[in-house]
Amino acid sequence: MTQSFGFDVAHLLAGSMLVLSFVLLYQDRITAVLNVFALQAIALSLSVAWQALIQDSPHLLVTAGIALVVKGIVIPTALHRIVRRLGIHREIEDVISAGPTMLTGLGLVALSILLVMPVGETVSVLVREDLAFALAVILLGLLMMITRRNAVTQIVGFMSLENGLVLAATGAKGMPLVVEFSVAFSILIAFIVFGVFVFRIRERFDTVDVSALDQFRGERGERG
Amino acid sequence: MISPLHAILLIPAIAVVVLALIPGYRIGAILNMLASGLTFMAGVALLVVPRYRSDVLIIDDFNIYLVILTTFVAFTTSIFSASYIGHELETGRLTPTFLRFYHALYQAMIGAMNVALVANNIGLLWVGVEVATLSTVMMVGIYRTPAAVEAAWKYFILGSVGIALAFFGTILVYLVAQEVLGEGLQAMAWDLMVQASPKFDPKLLSLAFVFLLVGYGTKVGLAPFHAWLPDAHSEGPTPISAVLSGLLLNVALYALLRFKIILAANPATLNVGLIMVVLGLISLVFAAFMLYRRRDIKRLFAYSSIEHMGIITFAFGMGGPLANFAGLLHMTMHSLTKSAIFFAVGHIAQVKGTQRLADIKGLSTSHPVLAVGLALGVIAIAGLPPFGVFTSEFMLVSSSFARQPWLAVVLVFGLIVAFGALILRLQDVLFGEASGPAGEVKATYVPLFLHLALVLMAGLWLPEPVVRWFRAVAAQLG
Numbered sequence: 001m002t003q004s005f006g007f008d009v010a011h012l013l014a015g016s017m018l019v020l021s022f023v024l025l026y027q028d029r030i031t032a033v034l035n036v037f038a039l040q041a042i043a044l045s046l047s048v049a050w051q052a053l054i055q056d057s058p059h060l061l062v063t064a065g066i067a068l069v070v071k072g073i074v075i076p077t078a079l080h081r082i083v084r085r086l087g088i089h090r091e092i093e094d095v096i097s098a099g100p101t102m103l104t105g106l107g108l109v110a111l112s113i114l115l116v117m118p119v120g121e122t123v124s125v126l127v128r129e130d131l132a133f134a135l136a137v138i139l140l141g142l143l144m145m146i147t148r149r150n151a152v153t154q155i156v157g158f159m160s161l162e163n164g165l166v167l168a169a170t171g172a173k174g175m176p177l178v179v180e181f182s183v184a185f186s187i188l189i190a191f192i193v194f195g196v197f198v199f200r201i202r203e204r205f206d207t208v209d210v211s212a213l214d215q216f217r218g219e220r221g222e223r224g
Numbered sequence: 225m226i227s228p229l230h231a232i233l234l235i236p237a238i239a240v241v242v243l244a245l246i247p248g249y250r251i252g253a254i255l256n257m258l259a260s261g262l263t264f265m266a267g268v269a270l271l272v273v274p275r276y277r278s279d280v281l282i283i284d285d286f287n288i289y290l291v292i293l294t295t296f297v298a299f300t301t302s303i304f305s306a307s308y309i310g311h312e313l314e315t316g317r318l319t320p321t322f323l324r325f326y327h328a329l330y331q332a333m334i335g336a337m338n339v340a341l342v343a344n345n346i347g348l349l350w351v352g353v354e355v356a357t358l359s360t361v362m363m364v365g366i367y368r369t370p371a372a373v374e375a376a377w378k379y380f381i382l383g384s385v386g387i388a389l390a391f392f393g394t395i396l397v398y399l400v401a402q403e404v405l406g407e408g409l410q411a412m413a414w415d416l417m418v419q420a421s422p423k424f425d426p427k428l429l430s431l432a433f434v435f436l437l438v439g440y441g442t443k444v445g446l447a448p449f450h451a452w453l454p455d456a457h458s459e460g461p462t463p464i465s466a467v468l469s470g471l472l473l474n475v476a477l478y479a480l481l482r483f484k485i486i487l488a489a490n491p492a493t494l495n496v497g498l499i500m501v502v503l504g505l506i507s508l509v510f511a512a513f514m515l516y517r518r519r520d521i522k523r524l525f526a527y528s529s530i531e532h533m534g535i536i537t538f539a540f541g542m543g544g545p546l547a548n549f550a551g552l553l554h555m556t557m558h559s560l561t562k563s564a565i566f567f568a569v570g571h572i573a574q575v576k577g578t579q580r581l582a583d584i585k586g587l588s589t590s591h592p593v594l595a596v597g598l599a600l601g602v603i604a605i606a607g608l609p610p611f612g613v614f615t616s617e618f619m620l621v622s623s624s625f626a627r628q629p630w631l632a633v634v635l636v637f638g639l640i641v642a643f644g645a646l647i648l649r650l651q652d653v654l655f656g657e658a659s660g661p662a663g664e665v666k667a668t669y670v671p672l673f674l675h676l677a678l679v680l681m682a683g684l685w686l687p688e689p690v691v692r693w694f695r696a697v698a699a700q701l702g
Contacts, residue, residue, distance in 0.1 A: 174407025
């Protein structure tokens with residue numbers, strides 16, 4: 001196995017995560033969003049496993065396993081169930097339409113390349129390019145959270161953002177396990193919190209559309 | 225024999241489990257006070273044991289003072305909380321089941337803040353801030369009213385985005401450090417990084433700081449990342465507003481300052497001080513104007529917290545012994561005063577049954593003791609002598625006049641605008657025609673007046689050891 005082969009596979013996997021981030025942006029059905037997210041989590045776990053191989057650090061395999069089981073299988077399944085129980089297989093409204101969203105996404109990718117690539121001549125090219133990919137995934141996750149108004153898709157946007165974080169953390173060579181574990185753990189916590197909130201929102205409003213909440217916020221109607 | 229350092233982390237951890245298991249809310253409240261009191265004592269005991277460092281935990285002058293402040297305010301707030309929740313149960317806003325979670329989460333938050341404060345590992349620092357945030361999110365939403373759910377949702381989304389960016393920044397800092405310090409835990413140890421900082425790659429370090437600033441800055445509540453803060457303060461239980469304003473904002477700022485010290489040791493990095501000065505002034509002036517349009521008493525003081533965090537960020541951005549000293553003092557004074565104000569506001573909102581400023585009138589005739597408490601708190605937070613907030617603001621204004629007169633003009637302008645707003649908004653509350661229910665307050669005033677007495681004392685006379693200590697920390701901050 002040559003150096004450049006390891007390099008190419010790492011690129012392929014990180015790049016496929018980025019492509020899946022774009023796919024997430026324009027999906028307009030919740031079930032499709034969940035399936036794409038599961039795919040992205042699987043790509044993440046492959047990427048992390050590959051890093052474990054080329055960095056020769058087997059503890060990263062734990063992170064890969066967590067990504068595969070929790071984010072690739074458990075969370076999408078649970079969210080599918082919630083969506084079915086809430087009966088929201090219908091379309092989801094975007095705040096801005098797919099075209100401008102994709103263009104903004106492209107801009108964000110360019111931005112992350114411009115930010116990361118010129119700095120840090122001291123770190124290796126692989127690490128730098130991994131970081132650029134990771135930052136792009138993070139920014140696209142942010143974009144998704146902004147453009148979606150539905151609570152479930154906002155959750156997915158947030159978890160896709162966390163995928164980018166894990167990609168960045170595993171790309172950094174020899175970063176102590178403590179941190180990766182905490183990231184995986186925080187995702188679990190995040191899911192519990194989100195689950196509780198979705199439940200409550202459902203209970204109170206019979207909708208998971210976050211814009212339905214706006215009328216209650218202190219800023220409107222009665223000025224805080 | 226466990227050391228005080230372990231105690232401040234272990235006591236809250238044990239208390240979380242115990243409080244989650246105990247059904248009775250009275251016992252829960254007492255245990256909550258007990259655990260907070262013990263943690264405070266352990267925090268004070270840190271003073272007498274020798275300083276400590278490992279790659280994971282550290283005790284130095286800077287965090288020891290914040291640990292004591294945090295555990296003290298957490299302790300007094302737990303006393304306030306015990307008298308507060310009884311009323312919430314009576315009115316049916318909270319149920320005993322929720323109180324179990326409330327107490328457990330309260331201890332989780334204190335423990336997490338202590339972890340963040342004593343962490344030497346920048347990853348652990350991040351974990352501490354994140355867990356503290358998540359536990360406050362749950363508590364903000366605990367009333368489960370539509371407004372509370374929305375506030376918690378907003379807080380959660382904005383807080384998570386902030387925390388995610390901070391984590392990316394942390395990874396970048398590690399990448400920079402591992403080039404010099406080698407892979408592994410030592411490349412995440414803050415004190416080793418400060419020593420090795422001159423050898424770090426300045427460009428990547430600067431980029432990392434931008435992410436950290438936006439990330440932790442969101443948690444500090446700096447404008448324009450402050451949108452979650454007023455909602456979270458006004459919709460959650462008042463004890464949580466008190467610890468949010470008094471403690472969590474401080475801890476987030478502390479995290480930012482730790483990274484500022486790393487960058488300050490490397491002259492080739494970007495000018496951190498300038499960015500902090502600008503953000504601080506924007507927050508100050510923006511919040512000062514926003515104070516005029518508030519109609520909810522807790523939102524009013526939430527904006528006042530943004531204003532004061534702006535002042536503190538400005539002070540540390542200016543740097544130098546005097547401004548840093550003022551910043552540290554202001555951090556302490558703001559914590560004590562703002563939590564005292566929230567104690568008073570909590571009692572007021574309970575007796576009047578509302579948080580609307582328009583419906584709270586004439587406290588001086590209906591509830592004279594509360595009125596005195598609130599009035600003293602407002603006088604203190606508005607920066608009038610003889611309280612400690614005046615001392616720190618005066619030091620900051622005079623030191624910045626000597627160095628950057630134009631910045632000082634903006635600072636003074638913001639302070640005056642905020643002062644006017646507070647006096648204007650609270651005149652009716654204190655001295656108007658008495659209206660609304662005039663029921664007795666079944667509450668303890670001890671925490672409220674204890675805090676005010678400390679702030680007054682700091683304004684009149686700062687003990688010599690404290691001064692020496694603040695000087696040492698101010699020098700460390702550069």
